[in-house]
Amino acid sequence: MKHSQKRTFMDIEKMSSDEFKAFCRSGNKNHFTRIRKMPLQDLLFTMINRKGLTLAxxxxxxxxxxxxxxxxxKPGYLKQRMKLNPDAFLELYKYHNRNFYTDSTFSTYKDHLILAxxxxxxxxxxxxxxxxxxxSASRKNTKPQAQIGLGCIYDVMNRMIxxxxxxxxxxxxxxxxxxQMERIPETIGSIPYIIIMDRGYPSTPAFIHMMDKDIKFIVRLKSSDYKKEQSSLAENDQIVKIKLDKSRIRHYEGTPDGERMKELGEISLRMVKIxxxxxxxxxxxxxxxxxxFQTEEIKELYHMRWGIETA
Structure with missing residues (x-):
């Protein structure tokens, strides 16, 4: 990436600042104040640059x-590591990303970031x-396996999470x-973007939320989503009116989403067959x-989503 060396030096400068050192102290203001074999900057470097080998x-x-x-x-190193506020990495991550998007060399598609x-x-x-x-991710009556669910938003053209x-x-x-979309402007400012999602994400309230906030999106539908509207498509690319009738509102009855759906009565979505x-x-x-955006461009943009799978 262009100017990556410059941003790396900015990250190192950030790590060296008194403000960041204070942020890194996990509960004790005296941590990382004395000169040791493993000062804060080295501690951070060793953790960022792990290669998958044994710690020794x-x-x-x-x-x-x-x-x-x-x-x-190892005991000396681990003792130092226990002093570190783990949010230090989140702080660095946000700082690095903000610097990336203040540089005009990042890639866009028709002036939009393409996010997945x-x-x-x-x-x-x-x-x-x-x-x-x-x-646990395991089935009932089998040996349990602890798992976390990870959710990401990824800039597919610039390869940035x-x-x-x-x-x-x-x-x-x-x-x-x-x-996450509410937080994105903290990193990219006012740069317009298109969010791309696979099946499993969409719902009528989700579409309404994004349209109310003027967020542009491309979402792959399941065959059961708006089944009637999908089956009645006469063209490969057309605007479809989605009636928000009682059957569609029932599940959200008594919620702000249900009230918003009643207020709107219908929404319009562009459906594209690919x-x-x-x-x-x-x-x-x-x-x-x-x-x-032409039909072929919609297909091309959706295909870009694959970048998050390999990332």
Whole structure:
């Protein structure tokens, strides 16, 4: 990426600041004030640059490179690590991303960032504590396996993870994505973006929330979503009116979403049929205008979503 060296030096400068050092102290204002074998900056570097080796090898390789002739024991290193406020990495992550989007060299598609939302399940060590906090992915009456649910929003053209949250193994991906979209302007400012989502995300309230906030989206529909409207499509790309009748409001009765659906009465979605590489036909729902984005461009944009799967 252009100017990546400049941003790396900015990150290092941030790590060296008194303000950041104070932020990193986990409960004791005297932490990281004395000169030790593993000062704060080195501690952060060792954690960011892990290669998947044993801790002893990681420490030996790092010290050989950064401080030749100096060694640190595992207990000494772990003692230093326990002093670190783990939110230090979140602070650095946000700082780095903000700097990236203040630089005009990032890539866009028709002046829009192309963002993708997705979730994934990740195995974590199974203990009584992790099972209680996050839950098990195993079937009933089988050996439990603790898992977390990870939800991310990813800039597919610039290969940057903008938002990432861990949750219980079973979580509402769309609800999390909405919270993450609320935070995105803190990183990218007023740069317009298009959010792309796979099946499992969409719901009528979710579409309404995004349209109310003028968020542009492309979402792959399940065959059961708006089944009547999908089956009646006369063209491969057309605007469809979705009647918000009692059957669609029933599930949200008595909630702000239900009241908003009653108030609107109907919504309009653009439905685009696309032929996937495996030969199956899928329908995408979007609020992108037909004049600004052609049918083939909608297909191209949705295909970009694959970047979050490999990220």
């Amino acid at each position: 090898l990681e420490l030996r390789n790092y010290m050989k490179l950064a401080h030749p002739g100096v060694s640190i024991s 939302a997705d979730g994934s399940d990740i195995n974590i060590p199974t203990t009584a504590k992790t099972l209680k906090l996050y839950g 903008l938002e990432s949250d861990y949750n219980k193994v079973k979580f509402d991906e769309m609800r999390l994505a909405e919270k 032929l996937l590489e495996n030969g199956s036909l899928e329908v995408l729902a979007t609020n992108l205008s037909q004049t600004e």
